[in-house]
Amino acid sequence: MLKVNEIFYSIQGESGYAGLPCVFIRLTGCNLRCDYCDTAYAYDEGEDLPVSEILERVKSYNCQLVEITGGEPLLQRETPGLATALLQEGYQVLVETNGSKDIDILPDGAICIMDIKCPGSGEATQMDWDNLNRLKSGDQVKFVLTDENDYLWANTHLSGIPERVDVFLSPVQGKLDPAQLAEWMLMDRVRGHLHLQLHKILWPDEERGV
Ligand code: SF4
16 A cells, blocks of 8 residues: 555656656655755645555556656655556656665666755755665656755766766756756756756646646
């Protein structure tokens, strides 16, 4: 049984899969409290569902790309089993995690999209840095940036990210101007993609289900 906050179908707004239709399974609960968190409603709210029921709901959307997100999905003991069940059904499975929990518990076929929490989040000390060595080819890392200090901090950590992993730098909407971030990245010839949260551009007034 997993505690599920919401299951919905939308455009993938984060990561290298941005722009693709995707089914999202948002699991309840998070061990962090980032200053800019936009999913605080997922901290506690949710219903207990067996994996079989989650699979049924996912199937109803007729979409092959599925993301398990949160909250922090690696907090729930049955999350690896859910990812495995989805893979066995032939889905492409993304798991978005905050970087504080051991990602090795995920099955090999799942693609990990891992945040590295910068100082502006207020949770940078919670990072499990051993996760960098656990990332597989095809996994992705995302720095969410609130200001120049976060950008400079991220830059000092870029050399530690394995070459097999794609890197994304994402400005927090309303806190850091994307054009400013683009200028810094060009000036410093940064290894990484400038990343905008597509779902917030498409649906700026929606808080849930996007
Ligand atoms: S890790 Fe994600 S869900 Fe948890 S507090 Fe931070 S932004 Fe919110």
